[in-house]
Amino acid sequence: MRPERVQNPPDEPCGEGKYELEMPPLPLVVPRHEKRLIAPLRKAAQTRDPDEILVRAVCVAYRAPPGDEDATRLAHATADLAVTGGAAAELFARGGTTWGDLASMAAARLPGVDAGDTRLRGHAAALLERAQRVSVLLRKSDADRKTYRLAFPELKGWIGVSGEDDAPHRPVNVPQSPFPTHYATVPVDGEPYRTRYVWSGPDDAPLIVLLHGHSSRVEEYDE
Structure with a gap:
């Protein structure tokens, strides 16, 4: 392999997260x-x-x-x-x-x-x-x-939850959407899965459907 031209990536600083997380004792x-x-x-x-x-x-x-x-x-x-x-x-x-x-x-x-x-x-x-x-x-x-x-x-403080063993039905020790959260059960390969969704923003705003995949959660629409 012979690189002909090397691209120097732009500086992409990683700022501090805007969410406060509760950590277990x-x-x-x-x-x-x-x-x-x-x-x-x-x-x-x-x-x-x-x-x-x-x-x-x-x-x-x-x-x-x-x-x-x-x-x-x-x-x-x-x-x-x-x-x-x-x-x-x-x-x-x-x-x-x-x-x-x-x-x-x-x-x-x-x-x-x-x-x-x-x-x-x-x-x-x-x-x-x-x-x-x-x-x-x-x-x-x-x-x-x-x-x-x-x-x-x-x-106040950390609430006991073990996502590895029984996935939480609501955000527990992390911030959640300021908008009302709804639930829907969808079939995946014949198995029912319960998921959350929100209607966010003004009622008269253009409708945009945002679907996150893999391990994402609904609150990521605001990031």
Whole structure:
């Protein structure tokens, strides 16, 4: 190969990103492994079962020594997985499971602990309530999320999600479109896939259809 003429590329500076991303706390990720979540979180997400996920969260909280902040973060992140992953969230939305049910299921895994244990029932109620609040949070716009978090400051920061194991149904720790988001189920090779789309801009603007491919997300229309 003999290059006859070399083209010098123009300077293309890479500016700082305009989006702020929430990153998981260090105790919840594998060191030096690209922020991949620790095994207990990934295994919980892989069940795609909100009841199973919440029971695991209750057990983590109950076993934790008083004041153990890392264990509290793990319990909260685990509970979040019940509503952030698409498959788990769909089951969670059907409802039916109470904190009393969670306490009973957790007691069966904790030797010597009765379902009526006050501390166990407290953890079950608190973690179910957290999952319910996270579920509400995810359905809100960015502006409304900020307002909601003022009312519930415990929801500030990173929300537990494991996209590798149960793809999220809404943006979780990243900004989302300021315009209303809609859903559509489309067939791909005979399999149904749920996707999001937005109508953006003024109502009287020219209609432009923008389709992103591969791993892109709907918010990229604004980049």
